[in-house]
Amino acid sequence: MTDTHAAGQHRGTEPVLSVRRLVKRFGAITAIDDVSLDIYPGEVLGVIGDNGAGKSTFLSLLSGYHHPDAGEFYYRGTRARITSPARSRRELGIEMVYQDLAMSPDLTVWQNLFLGEERRRLRLFLDRRGMRAQAREVLERMRTKIRPDDLASELSGGERQLVAVARGVLFDRDIILLDEPTAAVSVAKADDVLDTVRELHAHGKTVILISHRLEDVLAVCTRIAVFVTGRLEHVVPNDGLTVADLVHLMFGSRAGRPGRPASQ
Amino acid sequence: MRLTTHAGSAARKGAEPADRWAVPRRLTRLVLGREGSVRRPVAFLVAAVIIATIITPDFIRPSNLGSLLVDSSFLVVISVGEAFVIVVGSIDLGVESLLASFGMILAWLTVFHAVPTGLALLVTLAGALLVGLFVGFLVARVHIPSFVVTLGVYWGFRGIALLANGGQYISPDSVSPARPFGFAAIAGSSAGVSNLIIVAFGVVVAGQVVLSLTPFGLWLKSIGSNEQAARRAGLRADLLKMSVFAISAVLAALAGIMFTAWQGSIYPDSATGYSLEAIAAVILGGVPFTGGRGTVVGAALGALLIGVINDLIVLLGLPALYEYIFVAVVLVVAGLQARGSVFVK
Numbered sequence: 001m002t003d004t005h006a007a008g009q010h011r012g013t014e015p016v017l018s019v020r021r022l023v024k025r026f027g028a029i030t031a032i033d034d035v036s037l038d039i040y041p042g043e044v045l046g047v048i049g050d051n052g053a054g055k056s057t058f059l060s061l062l063s064g065y066h067h068p069d070a071g072e073f074y075y076r077g078t079r080a081r082i083t084s085p086a087r088s089r090r091e092l093g094i095e096m097v098y099q100d101l102a103m104s105p106d107l108t109v110w111q112n113l114f115l116g117e118e119r120r121r122l123r124l125f126l127d128r129r130g131m132r133a134q135a136r137e138v139l140e141r142m143r144t145k146i147r148p149d150d151l152a153s154e155l156s157g158g159e160r161q162l163v164a165v166a167r168g169v170l171f172d173r174d175i176i177l178l179d180e181p182t183a184a185v186s187v188a189k190a191d192d193v194l195d196t197v198r199e200l201h202a203h204g205k206t207v208i209l210i211s212h213r214l215e216d217v218l219a220v221c222t223r224i225a226v227f228v229t230g231r232l233e234h235v236v237p238n239d240g241l242t243v244a245d246l247v248h249l250m251f252g253s254r255a256g257r258p259g260r261p262a263s264q
Numbered sequence: 265m266r267l268t269t270h271a272g273s274a275a276r277k278g279a280e281p282a283d284r285w286a287v288p289r290r291l292t293r294l295v296l297g298r299e300g301s302v303r304r305p306v307a308f309l310v311a312a313v314i315i316a317t318i319i320t321p322d323f324i325r326p327s328n329l330g331s332l333l334v335d336s337s338f339l340v341v342i343s344v345g346e347a348f349v350i351v352v353g354s355i356d357l358g359v360e361s362l363l364a365s366f367g368m369i370l371a372w373l374t375v376f377h378a379v380p381t382g383l384a385l386l387v388t389l390a391g392a393l394l395v396g397l398f399v400g401f402l403v404a405r406v407h408i409p410s411f412v413v414t415l416g417v418y419w420g421f422r423g424i425a426l427l428a429n430g431g432q433y434i435s436p437d438s439v440s441p442a443r444p445f446g447f448a449a450i451a452g453s454s455a456g457v458s459n460l461i462i463v464a465f466g467v468v469v470a471g472q473v474v475l476s477l478t479p480f481g482l483w484l485k486s487i488g489s490n491e492q493a494a495r496r497a498g499l500r501a502d503l504l505k506m507s508v509f510a511i512s513a514v515l516a517a518l519a520g521i522m523f524t525a526w527q528g529s530i531y532p533d534s535a536t537g538y539s540l541e542a543i544a545a546v547i548l549g550g551v552p553f554t555g556g557r558g559t560v561v562g563a564a565l566g567a568l569l570i571g572v573i574n575d576l577i578v579l580l581g582l583p584a585l586y587e588y589i590f591v592a593v594v595l596v597v598a599g600l601q602a603r604g605s606v607f608v609k
Contacts, residue, residue, distance in 0.1 A: 065496060086498030102496065104489035106556035107482070115486055116497035118479040125477050 010040040014077055016174060016206055017062070017092070022071030024057055031057040032068070033230035039175070044197060044207045046217035046238070049227030050250055055210045056099070058227065059177045062208070063096035064088035086116060092175070095168030099179040099210075101160040105153035110135035112152050113167055138170045139163075142196070158189035165196055168205070175206045182216055194220050214243045226250055304550040305565035308598070312572045320579045328575065330458070334526070336571030337464035338363070340564045341519040342538060343545040344471040345512030347563035350546050351475070352508050353488040353555030354403060354410035358417025359516040360538035365425040366392050367520035367530040371434035374446060381446030388517050395421075396513025400506030410509075418539060425532040435529030451525040460522055464564075467515065471560035484508065488555025541570055544591055548598040569594065 015038035024032040032054045039045060047055045060066045062073075064085045073080045075092050088094045103112045110132050119127040119134070135148040144162050146155065155163065161181055168176040178197070182190040190213070197220045200207050211217050217224060218241060226234040226249045234249045297303035316323040323329075342359045349356040370388045373379040379387070399417060403410045428434070436442040452459050475481035486494040487501050495501050524530040548566030551558025573590045577583075 063496075084498060085496055089498065096496070098496065102490055102493040104486040104493050104556065106489040107486055111482055111486075112493075115482070115494070116499050118482065120479065126479055126482060128477075 010038070010043070013040050015039055015074070016041040016076060017094075018074040018077075019062075020072045020074070022058075022061060023069045024054075024061055024066060025069050030230050032061065035071070035227075035230075035232045037225060037232060037235065039206060039208065041174070041206055042201070042204050043223055044201050044209060044221045046221030046224040047208060047210045047227065048212075048214065048217055048224060048246060048250060052229070053227035053250075054230040055227050056179055057230075059096065059179055059208065059210060062088065062094055062175075063177055064094075065096070089171070089173065090117070093171075093173040094175045094177060095171070095173040096177045097161070097164040097168070097179065097181060099183055101157065101164055101184055103152040103155075103160060103163070105151070107152055108148065109139070109146055109150045109152060109155070109163055110148035112163060113138075113148075113170055117171065134170065135166075138166050142166055142169065142199075156185075156189075158185040158192060161185055161189075161193055162196065165200070168200075173205075175208065176200055178207065178209045180210055180212065182211060182213055190216065214246045217246070218243065224249075228252070301550060302559045302562045302565070305548055305562045305569065308548060308594075309565050309569050309572070312569055316572055316576045316579075319576065322579055323576065328579070330461075332571050332575045333461045333464075333568075334458045335574070336568050337458075337460040338519040338523050338526075338535065339538060339541055339545060339567040339570060340464040341467050341522065342512075342516050343542045343549070343563045343567040344467050344560050345515035346539075346542040347471070347546045347549065347551055347558060347560050348475070348484065348508040348511045349410070350543070350551050350553065351488050351555050351558055352484050352505055353491075354505065354508065355543065356399075356414045356417075356509065356512045357411065357539045357543075358399070358414040358421060359512060359519075359542055360535045361418050361421035361425065362392060362395065362513055362516035363520040363523060363535045363538060364530070364532060365421040365428070365520075366517035367524040367534060368425045368428035368434060368532060370447075370521055371438075371445075371524055371530045372428045375434055375436060375438050375443050376429075378443065385447060385521065388521060389514055392513040392517030393510050396510035397506055399513065400509035403509065404502040404505035422532070425534075428532065431532060433529050433531040445525060445528070447521060448525050448528070450522055451528075460526060463518075463522060467518070468560055468564040475560050480504075480507075485556055489557070541591070542567070544595050544598075545570055548594065566598075 017039040018037070020036045022032050022035045023030065035054075035058065047058065049055050057066065061068050062082065064082045064087055067083065073082050080092060082088045082092065085096070088096070104115065107115070113135050114131045119130050121127045121130075132148045139146050139148065139162075142162060142165070144159070144166075146159050146163060152160070152163070161184065165176065165178075181193045181197070185193060194216060197207055197209060201220070209217065209221060218238060221238050224236050224238055224241070224246065225232060226236070226246070228250065236249070295303065295307055313324075342363060346356055346359060366388050369391065370384055373384040373387060374381060395417070399413055402408050402413045429438070436444045450459055450463065454462060475484070483494065483499050483504055486497070486499065487504055491501055519535075520530075523534060527534070545566035546558070546563045547553065548569055549558065549562030549564070550566075551563060570591060573594065574587055577586050577590070
C-alpha cells in the first residue's frame with residue numbers, strides 16, 4: 001500500500017478528510033487494521049473488498065457510529081474527533097446512508113429528513129411548515145415524486161435511498177457515505193442510484209461508496225480502495241480498470257490470474 | 265406500506281361486486297382514519313355515550329357528566345404519562361403504586377410532620393421525578409425490560425404506601441387536633457368547574473403539545489418507531505427513554521395529589537388496578553403497543569371511555585365487578601381495530 005495511494009491526480013489538493021493509522025477491534029477480531037487514507041474533495045471513492053474485509057466498519061468510523069480503538073482523523077488538515085453521528089454530520093459535514101436504509105416508518109418523509117436537526121420556531125416548537133417546504137424543494141430538485149408528507153413506511157427501497165441522500169443534500173454536507181446503495185433496490189433501480197451518485201459528483205460532493213457490484217464501482221468511482229481482512233491493501237485510480245482487475249486486487253494470488261504481477 | 269397496499273386492493277376489489285366488504289371497509293376507514301389516528305377513540309367515545317344515553321337517559325344529565333369527568337380525572341392524568349411510555353415502545357406497570365405511595369407520602373409529610381404544603385408538594389413531585397429517572401435508567405442503560413422494572417415498582421411502591429402508616433389510611437383527622445390538607449383546593453372548583461377537571465385538561469393539552477409540536481415529541485416517536493434509525497440520526501435514545509419514565513412517574517404523583525385532595529384521605533390500597541386501566545386507555549386511544557405513533561388526546565379519550573363504562577355500571581346499579589368484564593370486551597374491540605379488523609387494515 002505504498003505506491004498505490006494514487007494521490008497523483010490530487011497532488012497539490014488538500015484532502016477534505018484524512019485518516020491515519022485507524023484501528024478498530026470487536027473483541028478478538030481486528031475489523032480495521034492500521035488504515036491510513038486521504039480523501040480528496042469532489043472525488044468518488046469506491047471501497048471494495050470481500051465480506052468481512054472491514055468496508056462497512058470503515059464507514060461507520062467515519063460516520064461516528066463506532067469509535068476507533070486507535071488512530072486519528074484530520075478534517076481539512078486539522079485534527080478532528082468523530083465521537084458521535086451528530087458530530088460527524090454537523091461539524092465535519094459527513095452524511096452516512098446506511099445499507100439497510102433504516103428510517104422511522106411511522107414518521108413522514110420530512111420528519112425523517114430533519115430528524116435530530118429540526119428547524120424550530122420560538123426555540124421550542126417544530127417549524128413544521130418551514131421543514132415541509134424545504135423538504136419539498138429538495139425532493140423536487142432531486143427530481144423525485146416523493147412528497148414530504150408521505151409516511152416512510154410507504155416508500156420503496158429506491159425511494160428510501162433517495163430520501164437518505166436527500167438528507168445530505170438538504171444540509172449541504174460535503175461528504176456522502178453510501179453503504180451498498182444498490183443492494184436494497186431492484187436491479188432496474190440500481191441505475192437510478194448510480195445517476196444520483198453522478199449528480200452528487202457533478203455538484204462537487206465527495207462520495208465514498210461501498211459496493212459488492214464491481215461494475216457499479218467502475219461505472220461511477222474516480223478512485224478505488226481495496227480492503228483485505230481489515231487492511232487497506234490498494235488504492236488505485238479508476239482508469240481503464242476491469243472487473244477482473246478488481247477481483248485480482250481483492251483476492252490477490254488466490255484469484256490466480258496468471259501472467260499479471262501482483263500490484264504490490 | 266400496509267396502508268397503500270390496502271387502499272390499492274380495496275379499490276381493485278371495489279370494482280368486483282363479489283367483495284361485499286369493500287364499501288363498509290372504505291366507510292370505516294373514513295370514520296376511523298389510519299392507525300394511531302385520534303378519530304378512533306373519538307368514534308368509540310361517541311358510540312359509548314350514545315349507547316349509555318339510550319340505556320339510561322340519566323347518563324346525559326350535566327351533573328352526571330360532571331362527576332364522570334371528575335372521577336376520570338386521575339385516570340386521564342396517569343394515562344397521559346402511560347401514553348408517553350408506550351409511544352417509545354415501553355410499558356409502565358407501576359403508576360398505580362406511585363399514585364398511592366406518593367399520595368401517602370404527601371399526607372404523611374403534611375399531617376404527621378406538619379411540613380408546609382408547598383414544600384411537601386415539591387418533595388412529592390421531585391421524589392417521583394427521581395424514581396422515574398431511576399426506573400428509566402434501569403430500562404435504558406441497564407437494559408432490563410420495562411415490564412420487569414415497572415413490575416418491581418408496582419410491588420415495591422405499594423409496599424411503601426403500606427409502610428407509610430402501618431397499613432392504615434391517612435386523613436387530616438389522623439392527628440389531634442386535625443391538620444386539614446393545605447392542598448385541598450386542588451379538588452375545589454373555579455367558576456363552577458372542578459379544579460380536577462381543569463388540571464387534567466391542562467395535562468392533556470400540555471402532553472399533546474409536547475408530543476406533536478416539539479422536537480422532543482418527534483424524537484420519542486422515532487425511538488418507538490425504529491430505535492436504531494433514531495440513534496443513527498444522533499438522538500440520545502437513553503436519555504429520551506429515561507425522560508418518559510420520569511414524565512409518567514411525575515404525572516402519577518400528580519394524580520396521587522389530586523386523589524388525596526379529592527378523597528380527603530389516602531389509603532395505601534388506593535387506585536388499585538389503575539395501571540392496567542391506564543394501559544387499556546392508551547390502547548383504546550389508538551396508540552399501538554409497539555409505539556411510534558399515537559396521541560395523548562386519544563389516550564385521554566380512552567380513559568374517559570373507561571370512565572363511561574364505570575359510570576354506566578353505577579347508574580344501572582350493577583355490581584362494580586362488571587366493570588372488569590366490560591373493560592375486557594372494549595379492550596378486545598380496541599385490540600381488533602389496532603390489529604386490523606375485518607374492516608380496517
